[in-house]
Amino acid sequence: MRASGKLLAMGAALVAAAAIRRAFTLPQRALPDPAPAPDVSQTTLARMTRPSVDAHPGLSGVYLLADGPEAFATRMSLARQAEKTLDLQYYIWRGDRTGTMLLEEVLDAADRGVRVRLLLDDNGIDGLDQVLFALDRHPRVEVRLFNPFPVRWPKVLGYVFDFPRLNRRMHNKSFTVDGQATVIGGRNIGDEYFGVADGPLFADLDVLAIGPVVDEVATQFEAYWNAASSFPARLLLRRVGPRNLRRLRKRSSIVERDPTARRYLKAVRDLEIVRQLAEARLPMEWAKVSLLHDDPGKALGYLKRAEGSDARLSGLLENAIGTPKRELAIIAGYFVPGKRGVANLRALRARGVEVSILTNAYEATDVGAVHAGYAPYRRQLLRAGIRLFEMCDGARQAPSRRERRKGSRLGVSGRLRGSGSGSASALRAGASTLHAKTFAVDRQRLFVGSFNFDPRSIDLNTEMGIVIESPLLAGLVADAFDDVVPENAYEVALSEHRGLIWKRPDLSAPLRREPGMGLRDRLAIGILKRLDIEWLL
Structure with missing residues (x-):
């Protein structure tokens, strides 16, 4: 009996170990066949920026965004201008006021027929699993998670079983619209980065850019989008129904009724940069601009x-x-x-x-x-x-x-x-x-x-x-x-x-x-x- 008991205990331990190993193993990575890239050459944004770009051959136009509300307004304005593509890449995206409002703009763009690709580091999306899965169900939206955690909660357990991989994160940040304009820099998506948080605010810096550097950012995005560390969200997130998209819209309406958010939105709408972007008269510095980035293989320790x-x-x-x-x-x-x-x-x-x-x-x-x-x-x-x-x-x-x-x-x-x-x-x-x-x-x-x-x-x-x-x-x-x-x-x-x-x-x-x-x-x-x-x- 003792021997059989030991064998049973050993067998149970092996079964438990195998179950744990399966739980902390990433699913097989299956990517959909890539669709043809939309033609972005005749979008409104392309027509707005082309005269200035053509007048400065080999140079890119840049505008520095040090002010938080202005940085948020720029992203909102660009998302509303989108007609063909919206490619977003972030380390942190919070489900707070600004994060929710931007997600609704993303959804509105998809409803207009814009192809939306959202690439997020999986360490910075706490509480957004259901919303992101619902977004991913939209026929014009695809969400991918970079270096994901197989166990969704508590994520910290992943560090216990796979620390060398999960300790490496995608810290890149870019917001590219119709292949014509991009915002890159230090800001993540969240209230503290845009001057609306109830707690500490971050002093930060972004750059709005047009011209040749946008193509470099787009190439960088493609490399990360197709990297071995990028997994379709549907392979990892818990399945939810379309009602979660309705909840996102409802959540945004609640946010807009919040007194703090309402004052913030009014201040954003009053910013000169919104009108300057819409009227193609934003003063830019024209210069030679080069994009630098890590190879995505760095996230795997290669x-x-x-x-x-x-x-x-x-x-x-x-x-x-x-x-x-x-x-x-x-x-x-x-x-x-x-x-x-x-x-x-x-x-x-x-x-x-x-x-x-x-x-x-x-x-x-x-x-x-x-x-x-x-x-x-x-x-x-x-x-x-x-x-x-x-x-x-x-x-x-x-x-x-x-x-x-x-x-x-x-x-x-x-x-x-x-x-x-x-x-x-x-x-x-x-x-x-x-x-x-x-x-x-x-x-x-x-x-x-x-x-x-x-x-x-x-x-x-x-x-x-x-x-x-x-x-x-x-x-x-x-x-x-x-x-x-x-x-x-x-x-x-x-x-x-x-x-x-x-x-x-x-x-x-x-x-x-x-x-x-x-x-x-x-x-x-x-x-x-x-x-x-x-x-x-």
Whole structure:
């Protein structure tokens, strides 16, 4: 009996193990036959943009979107302009006010006959499974999930059984309409990115672009859409009926009746950019623009750092921007340079290159672990002569009188200046967390994208962004470190005793303790600093 009992127990354990393995195994990936690509050459958007594009051969038109409501309005306006195709690619899409309103625009576009393709990283769609499955049932909509979790709830279990794969995410962000216009940059889809959240708001930066770079974005989208990590949503999501589409429309109507959402929508409708887009008179900077992106195979661990610059964005960036000769200005919400990054920045400084960095102060960050990865490198950067700024919690600091005066002076050309200041200009709206990822080189080239200056962006996540060869825009970002940034951020420096101090124009004396950090915070960050987690950040 004992032997038979052991055999039964062993058999039960094997059966349970096999069941668990099946539960955490991805379904067989079956893709539908691709339909012919729609002809987008005669759409209204094509006719609107063609004269300007033809007048600037080889160049792309770009307009920087630093203001959250303006960034949302641009997406809504473009979605309403769509006649043939709508290709959307995002790391996070929330089911909140702005996320719901944009999903309804997507559904309306499909109802008009627009082919909609929605590619979402599966880590950033909490609570949307039923809505996305219902959308996928629409004959003009196809939803695919990148690097999906086989078990839908709780998703965290997937990390237990398949951590090496699921720890790699698609961080790319693009919104492309009729193959004629695209929005790319740092923003995900959610209230905090568009200035409507009840909690912290993100200072962020996107680029609206037309011209040749749109074709490059479309090619990038196709590569990810057909990548081995992209799975049709219907293979993974729980089947639901068409009533969920009706619920989406009902949910949107509820959102629009919400007082906060109603005020936000009115402000969006009043924005000049909506009319400028509709009337094809948006002032754009025309420049040579290049798209850089990781090969989607990076999400499967196929690409290693040593494999060269043709498949990884970090290597492509080094080739595209060259070696800074005079000036490097970095704005990064998540800045974890690591030993290699610090060595590179110190080498630049040793050659006489002026280096300025803006990242989040502890009181402004939304990820404490990232601060623990960044903080140990501050003294090394400062000793090398690098200027280091940490963004204040915007909810605690109102714009200065000088900033209000400066903002009121901005005209049409100033719109470029306000946007050019990038995430720093967004502080005027009371943003509390820096989320933008941009840097300017020698006042000649500007990078805007999803790439964070951290090990995760370099080695784990897939990323994308553009290099804009524009002295105007690059110079404006560099200039922000002389005017906008010092008035909205702490300047970190070394005291006479080589300790850290935090300075700000409105403070009577420098702070000698880290702003916003209490005893429990210091203990938690101290523990995280001692753990080997930098490679995860």
